[in-house]
Amino acid sequence: MTDAMTEYQHPLMAAYWKQLDTRFPQVEEVFEDCMAEALAVLTRAELADYLEAARILGKLGRGVEPMLAFLEEWPSVAKAVGAAALPVVMALIQRMQKSPNGKAIAPLLQTLAPVSRRLHSVQQLQHYLDITLDLMERTTGSIHGHHTTFPSPGLPDFLDQAPNLLNLLAISGLRNWVDYGIRNYSNHPERQKDYFSLQSADSRAVLQRERHGTLLVDVERKLDLYLRGLWQDSEQLVPYSTAFDELRKPIPYYDHLGMRLPDVYDDAGTISGLDRYRVTLAHMVGHRRWTVAQIADNWSPFQRMAVEFFEDCRVETLLMREYPGLRRVFLALHPKPEEGACDSETTSCLRHRLAMLSRALLDPAHGYRDADLNDFVARFHAIMQTGESSTKEIASLALNYVTKTRRQSDQFAKVHFDDTVIDYRDDNRQMWKFIEEGDEEEAFDAERKLEPGEEIKGLPPRHYPEWDYNSQTYRPDWVSLYERLHPSGNAADIDRLLQKHDALAKRLKRMLDLLKPQDKVRVRYQEEGSELDLDVAIRSLIDFKGGANPDPRINMSHKTNGRDIAVMLLLDLSESLNERAAGSQQTILELSQEAVSLLAWAIEKLGDPFAIAGFHSNTRHEVRYLHIKGYSERWNDEVKGRLAAMEAGWSTRMGAAIRHAAHYLEARPADKKLMLVLTDGQPADVDAPDERLLIEDARRAVTELGRNGIFTYCISLDAKADEYVSDIFGRQYTVIDNIQRLPEKLPELFMALTK
C-alpha cells in the first residue's frame, strides 16, 4: 500500500479519509462512491458520526467486512429511517462484539438497509434490533456452566432471512416467529439452524400463521359459498405459496384439479383481501363460462398476449353485466397506466399499450386520447352490444389491433412493466390449445401411478398440534401419531382371568341389572301417575258433566327409555406399567388387563357401544396408538386376543392420544360420550424436559373434548397423582391407591359414572 493511494484531490475528501483512519484497500475502492451517497443524505454532524462509527468498526479486529458493509449500507438506512438510528445500532454491535457472536456483525450490517426500507421508522428498527438481541442472548450458550461459550447457531441464518421475513410479517409477527424458534430449539443447535433458515416444516407453518393479510384457509368456506351462490360453480380451491418465491411470483390459474389461488392476499387500498379472492375467482369463472380454447400454434407471442387482454376484458364485461357492482372492484384493482409513461423510442411499449387498452375497455371514464385506442374501444363495445360475442370473434379484433398498432420497438428487450400487471387475472393457460406438443407445460400435477411393487403399508401418520402453555399457542402439526392394530395373543388367557373373578362378575351383574337407563319419556293416560294431565282431566270433566262415561286415566308419569352412551377406553401402555404393584405379585399391567377385561365384559352386557385403545410414545415423532377394540367389533376372541397380548413400553404423551381417540368418539351418534383414561403416571416424554408442558397439553386436550361434548374421566393408579391429575382433568378423576382392587373398582366406577 503506497501513500499515493490515499491522496485525494479534494481537500475535504482527504480530511474525511483521514478521519476514517484505515488502510484497508477494499475500503478505498468504494470510499468515494459511499461518500457521494452519504453527503446527499447526511448533515455535517451526522457525517462525522458516520465516519466515526465506520472507524470503530474498522478497529474491531474482525477484518474489513463490518466496516465495508457499514459504509455501503448506512446511507440508505439513514434515508429510510433517519440517521438518528445510529446509536442503537452501535449499541447492539458493541453487545455482539463482547459476546461470542462477533462473526454476525457483518451480516447484521449487510441486512440493515433492506430491513430498514421495509420498516420505515426508527421505532420499528429498534424493535427489530431488540428481537435480534433477544435471539442472540437466549441462544448463546455455555457448556455446563463453564465460561467457554459458543455462538448462537441460529443468528446468522436469521439475519440472512430477515429481509424476506419482514416482507411477509409485521414486526409483531416476526417477534412471535423468533420467539417460537427460541423456545423450542434453544438447546438443539442443528434444529435451531433449520428453523431460522426456514428449512423446517414447523418454521414455515408458524410463519404462515403469523403472516399479515387474508389467509386463504380462513376464508375458504366463504369463497366456496361465493362460487356456489353467485356463480353456480364449485371447484376445489388450491392454495399456492407466495412466501418463498421471491423472483417468480406465481399467478392464479385453474386446471382440472382446481382453482389455484395465492395462500394470502393483503388488502389492496380499499379492496379487502377477501374481495381480491372473490374477484380473482369471478374472473376465472368468467373464463370457464365463456372462453373457448383457441389453437395457438400459428400465433406469435405478441398476438397471443393481445388476444388474452381482449378476452379478459370481454369476460369481465360479461361478469359486470351479471353483477354491476363488480366494476368498482375491477377498476380499483386494475392499474391505470399514464398515457405518456412509456417511451416507444427506447422501450417495448406493447404491455403498456395493452394495459391502457384494457383499462379503457373497463373504465368508461378512462380519459385516454389515443385515436387507435379509442377506435378499438368503440369497436369492442359495438361487438359486445350484440350479445356475448365469442372468443373467436374477439380474437380477430385483437389481431386487427396488433396489426394496426405494431411498432418496431415492440421487439426491444427492455420492456415497460410499470402499471401493466393485472394481478387478479389468471395466467390464461386454459385459453390455448397447441396442436404440437410444447415442452414448456409439463404435466407436473398429473397423478403418479403406484409402482407395481409399491404397497401402502399401515395407516399414514396423523399429525396433531400440541399446546404450548408458554406462548398460549398451538404448535402446528407437532406430534406424529401412528395407528395400528394391536398384535394378537391368546384369547383364552382373558377368559381365564374372567373366570378368576367369577365372584366379582356375579356381583357386578347384579349391579348392572340395577343400572337405570336415562332419557325421560312422558307416559300419558295413567290412572295413577306422578302428575295430573290437565288436557285429559278437563276432557274427562266435560264428559262427566255431559253425562257420558268419564275417562279415569287422567294422570301421567315419566319413565326413562333407552341408554345412549358411547364409551372410549384409553389405556396408557407406558414402561412404568411393568412395575410390580405395591403388595402384590402381579404387575400393574396384569392388573390392568384384568380390570379392562371385566369392564369390557360389563359394558358388553349393558349393550353400550365401546372401543378400547392403548397408546405409548417415543418422542413427538412417534406416538403409537394401538387399536384393541373398535365400536363395530363385538367382545369376541379376536379382541380378547389383542388384550391378552398387551405390552408396556416407552413414554406417555397423552394429549395426542386423547385427541386421536376423541376423533373416533366424536363420530359416534350417541347422546352422551365418555372417555375413560386409565393411566399410572403423569404425561411425560423423553423429548420434553419441561414436565409442565405435556401436563398443560393434556389439560388443553381435555378442554377441547369438553367443548365437543365428550366427558373425560381419568382413573389414575399413581398414588402421588393428586399433584397433577386435577390440573389435567379438573374434578373428573379417581385415584386408585390400592391397585390390587383395580379389577373390581374399574367396572364399579364406570357404572357409577353412567348411572
Place this chain on the structure above:
Amino acid sequence: MSVDKQQYTVQQEPFYQQQHNEVALYEAAYRNRLPVMVKGPTGCGKSRFVEYMAWKLNKPLITVACNEDMTASDLVGRYLLEANGTRWLDGPLTTAARIGAICYLDEIVEARQDTTVVIHPLTDHRRTLPLDKKGELIHAHPDFQLVISYNPGYQSLMKDLKQSTKQRFTAFDFDYPEAALETSILAKEAGLDEALAAKLVKIGQTARNLKGHGLDEGISTRLLVYAATLIKDGVAPRDACRMSLVRPITDDADIRETLDHAIDATFEA
C-alpha cells in the same frame, strides 16, 4: 245453528301469477270434488294460490294453521262447559263440511299423525264426517272440498304424511317461480320497477343456490316481496335487502357475508 257464510268468502281478487296451468287443473279437481294437496318450499305462494282459487270459484274458504298440539277435536269440534251443562261447538272442519266451504289445512305435517286420520272419511267416496261424541254423521255439503299444504323441504324425518293420508289427494308441486315470472310478481305486488325487481330476484337466486350448503331454505318469494315493499317505501335497496333477505334466513356468519357481498355486487355503487 246458522253460520255466517259470508265471513269466509274471499272478497277481493288476490294477485296470483300462474306458473304453469295449475289454475285450470285445480278447477278440474274441484269440478270433481277431488281433495288437493299443495307442496312446496316456504313462501312460494301455496296459500296465495288456494286463496285465489277460492275467490275464482266463489266459494268460502276456511283455513286452519296446523300445529303439534292440535288434537282431532280441534278440527272436528267439542263440548264446552257451561253454567248449566255443556254445549257442542263445531270445529272448522265440521263447519266447512256443513256449509260447503273449501277447508284448507295449512302445514298439515305439523299436526300429529293420529290427528290427521280424522280427515280420511271426508276424502274418499264416502264424503262423511262422523262426530263420535255427539253421535252424529255429517254428510258433506256438495260444495265442500279439502285442501292441504305442506313443505317437504325442511321437516324432520319424523314429520311426514302417512302413506294412507297421502294417497287420498291429488297434488301440485310448487317451487319458486322462474326469474322472469318472479320479477313480474315483485313488480306487480310491490309496484317496483322491473329492473330493480330483477336485481332482487338475482339475489334471491344466489341464496337458493346455497340451499343445502348451510342454508335450509333459500330466500322465498315472500321475502323478496318484503324487500320490494321496503324499497318502494323509500328504504335504500342495500339496507332493505340486508334487513329482509339476509338477516331473517341465517345466523351463519360466512353465509351472511357471502349474501351481503352478493347484494353489494348486484347494486352498483
